[in-house]
Every structure is written in structure tokens, then in C-alpha cells.
Amino acid sequence: MSGCPFGGDQQTPAGTHSDASAAPAETSDGANRRLSRRGLLGLAGVGGAGAVAGIAAGLLGHDALAAAAAPPAANDSVIPFFGDRQAGITTAAQDRLHMAAFDVTTENRTALIELLKDWTAAAEAMTAGRTTGSTGAVDGPYDAPPEDTGEALDLEAGRLTITFGFGASLFEKDGKARFGLDGKRPDALIDLPHFPGDALEPARTGGDIVVQACADDPQVAVHAIRNLARIGFGKARVRWSQLGFGRTSSTSRAQTTARNLFGFKDGTNNLKAEDTALLDEHVWAGAGSRAGEAWMEGGSYLVSRRIRMHIEIWDRTSLREQEGLIGRTKGEGAPLSGGKEFTAPDFSIKGNDGEPLIAMDAHVRLAHADQNDGVRMLRRGYNYTDGSDGLGHLDAGLFFIAFVKDPRTHYVPMQMTMAKEDVLALEYLKHTGSGLFAVPPGVKQGGFIGEGLFT
Amino acid sequence: MPGLTSPKIRRTAGARLAVVAATAVLPLALASCTDNANANASGTTDGPIQVTSTAAECKVSATEAPSGNLTFAVKNDGTEVTEFYVLAEDGLRIVAEVENIGPGITRNLVLTAPAGKYITACKPGMKGDGIRADFTVKDSGKQATVDADLQKLVDTGVTQYTAYVKDQTEQLVAGTKEFAAAYAAGDAAKAKSLYAATRMHWERIEPVAESFGDLDPKLDAREADLEPGQKWTGWHRAEKDLFPPAGYKALTAAERSAIAKQLVADTEELSTRTRTVELSADKLGNGAKELLDEVARGKVTGEEEIWSHTDLWDFQANVDGARIAFENLKPALQQKDAALATDLDAKFSALQAELKKHAKGDGFAYYNELSKDEVQQLSALVDSLGEPLSKLTAAVVL
Numbered sequence: 001m002s003g004c005p006f007g008g009d010q011q012t013p014a015g016t017h018s019d020a021s022a023a024p025a026e027t028s029d030g031a032n033r034r035l036s037r038r039g040l041l042g043l044a045g046v047g048g049a050g051a052v053a054g055i056a057a058g059l060l061g062h063d064a065l066a067a068a069a070a071p072p073a074a075n076d077s078v079i080p081f082f083g084d085r086q087a088g089i090t091t092a093a094q095d096r097l098h099m100a101a102f103d104v105t106t107e108n109r110t111a112l113i114e115l116l117k118d119w120t121a122a123a124e125a126m127t128a129g130r131t132t133g134s135t136g137a138v139d140g141p142y143d144a145p146p147e148d149t150g151e152a153l154d155l156e157a158g159r160l161t162i163t164f165g166f167g168a169s170l171f172e173k174d175g176k177a178r179f180g181l182d183g184k185r186p187d188a189l190i191d192l193p194h195f196p197g198d199a200l201e202p203a204r205t206g207g208d209i210v211v212q213a214c215a216d217d218p219q220v221a222v223h224a225i226r227n228l229a230r231i232g233f234g235k236a237r238v239r240w241s242q243l244g245f246g247r248t249s250s251t252s253r254a255q256t257t258a259r260n261l262f263g264f265k266d267g268t269n270n271l272k273a274e275d276t277a278l279l280d281e282h283v284w285a286g287a288g289s290r291a292g293e294a295w296m297e298g299g300s301y302l303v304s305r306r307i308r309m310h311i312e313i314w315d316r317t318s319l320r321e322q323e324g325l326i327g328r329t330k331g332e333g334a335p336l337s338g339g340k341e342f343t344a345p346d347f348s349i350k351g352n353d354g355e356p357l358i359a360m361d362a363h364v365r366l367a368h369a370d371q372n373d374g375v376r377m378l379r380r381g382y383n384y385t386d387g388s389d390g391l392g393h394l395d396a397g398l399f400f401i402a403f404v405k406d407p408r409t410h411y412v413p414m415q416m417t418m419a420k421e422d423v424l425a426l427e428y429l430k431h432t433g434s435g436l437f438a439v440p441p442g443v444k445q446g447g448f449i450g451e452g453l454f455t
Numbered sequence: 456m457p458g459l460t461s462p463k464i465r466r467t468a469g470a471r472l473a474v475v476a477a478t479a480v481l482p483l484a485l486a487s488c489t490d491n492a493n494a495n496a497s498g499t500t501d502g503p504i505q506v507t508s509t510a511a512e513c514k515v516s517a518t519e520a521p522s523g524n525l526t527f528a529v530k531n532d533g534t535e536v537t538e539f540y541v542l543a544e545d546g547l548r549i550v551a552e553v554e555n556i557g558p559g560i561t562r563n564l565v566l567t568a569p570a571g572k573y574i575t576a577c578k579p580g581m582k583g584d585g586i587r588a589d590f591t592v593k594d595s596g597k598q599a600t601v602d603a604d605l606q607k608l609v610d611t612g613v614t615q616y617t618a619y620v621k622d623q624t625e626q627l628v629a630g631t632k633e634f635a636a637a638y639a640a641g642d643a644a645k646a647k648s649l650y651a652a653t654r655m656h657w658e659r660i661e662p663v664a665e666s667f668g669d670l671d672p673k674l675d676a677r678e679a680d681l682e683p684g685q686k687w688t689g690w691h692r693a694e695k696d697l698f699p700p701a702g703y704k705a706l707t708a709a710e711r712s713a714i715a716k717q718l719v720a721d722t723e724e725l726s727t728r729t730r731t732v733e734l735s736a737d738k739l740g741n742g743a744k745e746l747l748d749e750v751a752r753g754k755v756t757g758e759e760e761i762w763s764h765t766d767l768w769d770f771q772a773n774v775d776g777a778r779i780a781f782e783n784l785k786p787a788l789q790q791k792d793a794a795l796a797t798d799l800d801a802k803f804s805a806l807q808a809e810l811k812k813h814a815k816g817d818g819f820a821y822y823n824e825l826s827k828d829e830v831q832q833l834s835a836l837v838d839s840l841g842e843p844l845s846k847l848t849a850a851v852v853l
């Protein structure tokens with residue numbers, strides 16, 4: 001399957017790609033100059049207790065000591081945090097996810113700004129493979145709890161990315177503006193409509209701020225959310241969180257197509273980091289039409305949907321029916337109209353019964369850009385399994401994540417179609433959680449996430 | 456309505472079923488299991504017999520094979536849609552076929568063939584007699600048996616099920632009229648007493664009823680299934696009004712009347728349309744499976760009858776419908792896979808016995824009266840039946 005609410009299909013001419021310069025903005029060389037968690041430990045060991053204070057003092061935003069301590073070994077595991085755009089959108093999808101949505105519990109604007117600054121500093125440190133706080137996990141006072149929780153010590157940075165987004169409820173609640181953000185809520189940050197079949201659980205839906213942590217190592221991703229949650233205590237509270245494993249899309253042409261829990265390839269025709277012109281057209285937000293929403297320029301909108309899959313029922317479904325519902329072969333992932341995985345589907349080609357080989361209600365047809373005014377999205381979903389439902393069935397499915405330029409044009413119409421017409425969605429899927437967040441542009445050195453909102 | 460359907464969907468889903476039906480030739484005993492066609496004529500390699508179909512050629516990697524399970528891996532190397540047939544010696548009777556293979560795609564054809572002479576044929580472009588070649592199946596000692604009366608048994612089963620659908624629809628129409636009259640007249644007590652029992656006639660034939668994509672949502676949509684602006688009619692609209700949640704504002708007499716009238720009209724329309732539905736063995740088999748899926752998805756979770764909590768009536772009716780379909784196919788199944796028939800018999804009985812524990816008077820306990828353990832027990836039995844039931848279609852049709 002491949003670019004929709006549930007891994008639908010969006011046309012991409014296969015073959016023309018590799019605009020290497022378009023790959024995730026990995027421009028900063030700062031990352032390599034910083035201490036890795038491992039390097040830090042080694043240094044602490046050598047220097048002994050006496051050196052600790054010096055290290056602690058030196059760590060906060062200053063690179064000299066770090067540069068001396070850790071050789072600038074090319075570190076493939078670090079994705080730079082700073083940049084024009086946030087990492088974790090076009091970054092080649094990592095294998096693991098921990099996403100959390102927070103409710104901000106303070107109503108104080110200054111406190112919110114402080115929180116965002118603290119989160120920015122911690123996120124920068126963790127993505128670079130360092131510990132949080134000035135003394136990290138083991139170098140603080142003996143009688144104080146460590147500043148960093150420590151479970152990522154000895155682990156590589158793991159290509160950790162931390163991506164922040166703001167929900168509508170951060171801007172206004174019960175009709176009242178919060179944090180002096182009157183007029184700052186972007187018009188595109190709508191309240192999503194009820195889609196047929198939605199079975200949304202409040203405890204899995206909404207939130208003031210979302211944090212997406214993706215990494216190659218689940219422990220690194222969990223560490224990131226855990227430390228941010230801890231920093232947030234008193235100002236923000238986790239509303240819901242979701243672990244994901246097994247990326248269900250590829251966001252770079254360097255990646256192979258992954259499979260979802262239905263066993264089908266997903267993300268075949270996803271928008272990819274290399275498709276720079278298409279990203280401008282479909283993913284990156286513009287300055288909007290009002291001054292109040294100009295802060296979103298260069299950002300994007302994150303849609304999250306927790307999609308429970310009735311996998312036991314699916315597993316009892318014939319291969320003919322499975323392939324027919326998807327519109328692709330299960331093995332190769334080729335469209336049923338013929339060819340190979342990356343062959344464009346031919347929706348007109350018919351079988352001997354006069355019916356199209358790709359059924360009218362096949363998932364790939366309904367989700368295809370051709371059927372949706374040409375709109376595309378960049379999907380970044382993950383498989384999830386959250387134990388079982390108490391009835392002997394796995395609570396498993398797809399945690400759908402997509403980045404779009406404007407959800408009003410790039411998500412809602414397609415999801416409405418899928419919810420109404422896609423037999424796959426009707427019979428085998430149930431949406432149990434939902435979120436829509438405005439993802440601001442990236443942060444420059446010395447700045448903080450969402451800064452544009454407060455100026 | 457677990458299927459949350461809307462107009463287009465089920466129509467096309469039905470179309471897909473029709474495709475299945477067209478493929479479902481019922482000749483020799485085609486295998487339901489893949490014992491793989493080891494040994495092709497060249498005798499050197501195991502695995503499927505390779506067939507390559509192009510515009511001008513139909514290359515088959517072997518010209519003979521031992522009797523038993525055979526697998527042909529049919530690769531379309533041409534530029535048009537192709538088909539592959541195994542024909543009887545007379546070149547007319549279709550033993551097995553795989554159709555609608557798009558260019559570049561490989562599809563397996565699995566069959567159990569007794570010793571004898573056959574003809575293979577590729578049909579690039581799906582036109583003409585195809586590109587033919589002789590094919591011999593030699594006696595391997597693993598002789599597949601053929602019962603010439605099999606088709607007759609299947610036909611009988613389909614006829615019986617068609618009659619069952621007709622009977623249930625008639626009862627549904629009669630019951631709906633009675634329910635609608637009581638509901639429209641404001642006799643809530645009577646309407647409530649008729650609600651679950653009448654719906655059972657619908658739930659027993661749900662896959663057939665759902666094949667009418669426009670009627671299904673009108674009759675059976677749950678509130679959560681609605682799209683913005685969609686008018687809500689049907690059974691569950693009345694359900695909410697009869698079993699109101701806290702803070703619910705009751706419908707007016709005129710509104711009730713309109714709902715009742717529409718319910719009867721839509722049900723009569725359904726009845727008319729079912730008269731011309733053509734059923735086939737695969738529809739019975741798939742329908743039985745779908746009914747159990749419905750139970751697993753919506754009834755076991757108590758989501759179908761969210762206000763009335765009469766899910767066990769629906770549950771029983773779905774099981775009834777699945778069981779009748781199975782029993783109509785059973786004589787044929789016993790010839791093809793007696794062990795599966797026995798297994799299904801035992802598992803239907805076990806589920807039925809558990810359901811019976813919750814019987815109360817003419818009906819059942821309300822779903823919210825069941826303990827967690829009881830729900831788990833029902834769910835486990837549904838899964839235990841659902842798994843073998845999913846093998847029914849292939850066992851009978853292939």
C-alpha cells in the first residue's frame with residue numbers, strides 16, 4: 001500500500017530523484033564537536049571527581065571542552081537539531097517512535113516560554129547524544145537526584161530527532177485565548193471534523209503540545225520523552241503517548257519500503273526528502289494570509305491518527321481479498337494493473353469481466369493523488385502494539401503520522417473519502433486517537449522552539 | 456451495522472464477490488492446501504511449474520507431473536492482461552483457471568489433479584482459444600478422488616440458502632411493520648419488546664443485505680458511522696430514542712412517524728431486491744466468514760447496540776446465519792475436507808452452548824449484564840470458530 005490516511009497511494013514518477021542537497025538539512029557541524037554520552041563518561045572517569053565541576057560548567061552550551069574531549073569522529077548517528085526546519089520531518093524515517101502530547105498546566109506566558117526554552121536546550125543535547133542538564137546522569141551532587149535519567153548512557157545518539165508541534169488548545173480553550181496568543185492560531189489549525197466510523201478516545205486525542213521523538217533505538221526515544229516530561233512537571237502534563245516500532249513509510253529514496261502489520265508494503269509512493277519541489281508544494285507551510293500566522297512559514301502541520309487494525313480478522317481473509325482491497329500484490333507490492341513496485345498504477349486497465357484490475361474501492365485508488373485533486377502528504381507512521389484488548393486480540397495497528405502544508409486541503413478531504421468508501425477502512429480499521437498540530441519552523445542557535453509565536 | 460457501509464462501497468465489494476464467483480469453477484478436487492508441486496517432468500527441480508505467458512508464447516516448464524497437488528506459477532511477461540487455464544482432455548471443460556493477471560505479475564494456481572491427460576492454455580489479452588499445449592498427470596499413488604455429484608451437492612446447498620434468505624426477508628418485513636406501527640404510535644414498551652427479535656432476521660442475512668450499499672446505511676447505520684450532514688434513519692435511530700441515554704431529547708411524534716415509515720419502505724425495497732440476488736458457493740462461504748467477523752468486531756465488544764445492549768440477539772443471529780450457510784455447504788465439504796466439516800460442527804456447537812447460557816425467556820441477557828469473564832469466553836469461542844470457518848470457501852470452491 002502506500003500515501004493516505006492509512007498508507008495510501010500517491011503518484012511519484014519513479015526514477016527521477018536524488019537531489020542530494022535536498023536531504024534533511026544536516027548543515028550544522030556543531031553536532032560532531034559535542035561530547036557524546038559515551039565520550040562524557042570516559043572523560044569524567046579520567047578526570048575524576050575534581051574535574052566534574054569543570055565539565056559541568058563547560059557543558060552548558062560551550063563547545064571548547066567537548067571538542068577537546070571527543071574527537072570529531074564522523075557521527076552518522078547525530079541528526080542536527082538546529083536548522084531552518086525542524087528535523088524529524090524529511091529526515092529518513094528512523095525505526096522507532098515515542099510520541100507524546102502534553103497539556104500545558106500553567107496559564108502563565110512566561111512559564112510557557114521558559115518551558116519551551118528548557119525543552120529546546122534538552123532536545124538539542126539529547127539529539128546530539130549528550131545528557132540533559134548541566135550535570136547529566138552521574139556527575140551531580142551525591143545527595144541530589146541526577147538531572148538526566150541515565151538510561152541512554154552508553155548509547156549512541158541513535159539518529160534521534162525531536163519535533164515539536166502546537167495544538168489548537170494551546171491558543172484557545174473554551175473560547176478564550178491563552179498565553180496572549182490572540183490571533184496567532186493559524187487558520188489551517190482547524191478542529192478536525194468527525195469522520196464516519198471514528199471511535200476516538202479522549203485520552204488518546206488532542207493536546208496542547210506534541211513531541212515526536214524518533215530514533216533508531218527505542219530506549220533513546222523513550223529517554224527523550226521521559227526527560228522532557230520530567231522537565232515539564234509543574235508546567236505541562238503528558239496527555240497521551242504512543243510507542244511505535246517498525247516505520248511504515250520510507251521518507252527517503254535511500255530507504256527500502258517497509259511493511260505495515262497487514263503485511264503489505266507501505267509508503268511506496270510516499271513523498272520523499274528528495275522531492276524538494278513537491279515538499280514545497282505539499283508539505284511546507286507558507287506565511288499564511290494574516291500577519292498573526294506568519295510565524296508558521298517554513299513549518300508544517302502534523303496529523304496523528306491511532307488506527308487500530310483488526311488484524312485477527314484480516315489474517316482470516318483470503319489473499320485474493322487482501323490484494324483486492326489494497327490494489328497491490330502482497331509479495332512484490334506491484335499494482336494489480338501490472339509492473340513492479342514502483343510502476344505507476346493504471347486505473348483503467350480491465351480484466352475479462354470488464355471490471356478494473358484495481359477495484360473502484362481499492363485502497364490505492366481512493367488514496368491516489370489523481371483521485372484527490374493532486375494533493376500529496378509526507379507520511380511518517382509507525383506500527384504499534386499496545387498489549388491486548390482483554391478479548392484475546394492484539395491492540396495493534398498503525399500510528400499514522402503525516403506532515404502536510406494545510407490539513408484543510410491535504411488531509412480532511414482524503415480522510416473523509418477513505419472513511420466513507422475504503423472497504424479496508426470500513427471493515428478492518430478503527431481510528432481510536434487523533435491529533436492535529438502546527439509544527440513551527442526550525443530553531444537557530446540561541447533561539448527556542450516556537451519563538452516566532454511570542455514575538 | 457458493523458460494516459459501516461455507504462453507497463459505493465458495498466456495491467463494489469459485491470462486484471468483487473462476483474469476480475470470485477466467475478473464477479470459481481467447480482470441477483476436480485482442487486487443493487485447499489499447498490503440498491507443492493514438487494517434481495515436474497524434467498524431474499530435477501522441486502517447486503512450482505513455471506508458466507510464462509507472452510503475446511506469442513505460453514511456456515510451461517514441464518509437460519508432465521505426478522498426480523496430487525500441483526502448483527503453476529504463472530508469470531505474465533507480456534504487455535496485456537493474461538489468463539491461464541488447465542483444461543480437460545476434451546479441451547473444453549475448465550479444470551482450473553487463474554485470470555486477470557496484470558503484465559509483470561506472477562500468480563499461483565493451485566489444484567489437485569488426478570492422473571490423466573490435460574491441456575494448458577495461456578490467453579494473452581483474454582481473447583480467443585489461447586495458446587495451448589498438452590499436459591500429462593501421471594499416477595503417483597496419491598490419487599485425488601473426484602465426485603461427479605459434487606456440483607450437484609453445491610447447487611442444492613445454494614438453492615437451500617437462497618430459500619433461507621427469502622424466508623428471513625419476509626419475516627423481517629412483517630416484523631418491521633409491526634415494530635414500526637408500535638413505535639410510531641408511541642407504544643414504547645411494545646416497540647422495545649419487538650426491537651431485538653425483529654432485528655435478528657436482518658442480522659441473519661446481513662452479508663446479503665449489506666450487498667445493497669445504499670440501503671445498508673439507511674437501515675443500519677450507527678450514530679458513529681454518520682458523516683457530517685448525513686441524515687440518520689433506520690434501526691439504531693429508533694434504538695436511541697427507545698433506549699435513551701441521559702440528557703437525550705426524545706423525538707416528536709411526527710419525527711418518530713417519519714423514521715418508522717422510512718424503515719418500512721427501505722425494508723420492503725430490500726426484500727424486493729433480494730429476490731434477484733444470485734448466490735453461489737463462494738458467497739455462502741465468504742458470507743459465513745463475514746458474519747463471524749461481524750461478531751468479533753462489533754458484537755463481542757458491545758458496540759453494535761450501544762443503547763439497548765441487545766447485542767446477544769444480534770450475536771445469535773449472526774451465528775445462525777453463518778451456521779445455515781455452513782450446513783448448506785456441508786454435504787459438499789464432507790467430500791472435499793471431511794475433517795474441516797467435523798471441526799466446524801464441533802466449534803459451532805461449542806459457541807452455541809455458551810450462548811445458550813445467557814438465554815433469558817425468549818431472548819437473552821443484556822450485554823452490559825455479562826461479566827468480563829463471560830465476554831472473554833464468548834470471544835475465545837468466536838475466534839476458535841472463525842479460524843477454521845475462514846477455510847470454508849477455499850475448501851468448497853477450489
Ligand SMILES: [Cu+2]
Pocket residue numbers: 001002003004005006007008009363367
Ligand atoms: Cu494507505
